[in-house]
Amino acid sequence: MGFFSSTAQGKKIYHKTDEEVELMRAANLIVSKTLAHVATLLKPGVTGKALDKAAETFIRDLGGRPAFKGYNGFPASLCISYNDIVVHGIPSSREFREDDIVSVDCGVEWQGYYGDAAFTFALGAVPQPTLELLEVTYASLYRGIEQAIVGKRIGDIAFAIQHYCEREHPYTVVRELVGHGIGRSLHEEPEVPNYGKRGQGLLLQDGLTLAIEPMVNMGRREVYQSDDGWTIHTRDGKPSAHFEHSVAVRKGQADVLSTHEFIHEAIKNNPNLKTVSPKSENFAAQKN
Ligand code: MG
Ligand code: MG
Numbered sequence: 001m002g003f004f005s006s007t008a009q010g011k012k013i014y015h016k017t018d019e020e021v022e023l024m025r026a027a028n029l030i031v032s033k034t035l036a037h038v039a040t041l042l043k044p045g046v047t048g049k050a051l052d053k054a055a056e057t058f059i060r061d062l063g064g065r066p067a068f069k070g071y072n073g074f075p076a077s078l079c080i081s082y083n084d085i086v087v088h089g090i091p092s093s094r095e096f097r098e099d100d101i102v103s104v105d106c107g108v109e110w111q112g113y114y115g116d117a118a119f120t121f122a123l124g125a126v127p128q129p130t131l132e133l134l135e136v137t138y139a140s141l142y143r144g145i146e147q148a149i150v151g152k153r154i155g156d157i158a159f160a161i162q163h164y165c166e167r168e169h170p171y172t173v174v175r176e177l178v179g180h181g182i183g184r185s186l187h188e189e190p191e192v193p194n195y196g197k198r199g200q201g202l203l204l205q206d207g208l209t210l211a212i213e214p215m216v217n218m219g220r221r222e223v224y225q226s227d228d229g230w231t232i233h234t235r236d237g238k239p240s241a242h243f244e245h246s247v248a249v250r251k252g253q254a255d256v257l258s259t260h261e262f263i264h265e266a267i268k269n270n271p272n273l274k275t276v277s278p279k280s281e282n283f284a285a286q287k288n
Contacts, residue, residue: 015207029259037266082096145212211245214242
């Protein structure tokens with residue numbers, strides 16, 4: 001068994017054993033391969049519904065269960081959020097265009113353990129300033145992951161992401177939606193905000209598993225939820241980007257359980273997509 005600790009609010013936090021972390025890695029491998037499969041299919045004219053159908057089949061063929069499907073009534077296996085949609089977009093019959101950015105978020109349950117990761121793709125005609133938003137958001141994810149080590153606090157992850165996006169770059173971090181603990185459920189304690197203060201919040205201990213997922217806007221930070229009860233849009237209609245990894249807190253360096261490696265390979269082989277890399281700096285975790 002792993003061990004429990006409590007937040008200041010008395011909420012239970014479950015720290016995973018090494019065996020449980022390996023089960024999560026297996027779940028995340030299905031997530032990662034599914035996102036790469038989606039990357040092979042994404043092009044102008046294809047619909048979110050078609051991508052979702054292909055992803056569900058792919059996940060089930062690998063022995064996984066799409067964790068989003070039916071979660072609080074969510075109707076699909078993927079969240080597909082393009083352009084001004086921040087997150088939680090329901091796959092629709094709208095056809096993608098050559099200047100869209102498309103965030104694809106995937107969750108999988110495998111043998112009782114969960115994986116969760118996301119990537120924002122850029123189709124061929126995405127303008128440079130939008131690509132820059134993606135690269136900075138992607139880099140901010142690794143800034144956060146660098147802080148996911150024993151002895152740091154949740155606020156250190158939050159501050160690193162916010163500072164990078166809002167101080168070192170001219171973007172804004174969404175406040176209403178946050179990352180989360182993950183493992184034996186898709187969403188566990190603690191919350192992992194993308195804004196906050198250094199040295200505050202839960203002390204990170206070995207085996208704590210987190211989904212870190214910055215949601216970063218080109219313009220103002222305000223968002224609203226559409227009438228479907230899910231889709232989150234930027235209020236100013238400007239683009240928003242989203243990248244996510246599942247990680248295990250370890251001493252010295254976080255263990256990144258999901259991988260974007262297959263995605264990068266798929267993008268390279270899909271002429272309809274632009275390369276999206278973390279803004280060029282050296283990150284310890286960038287290899288993932
Ligand atoms: Mg996710
Ligand atoms: Mg998540």
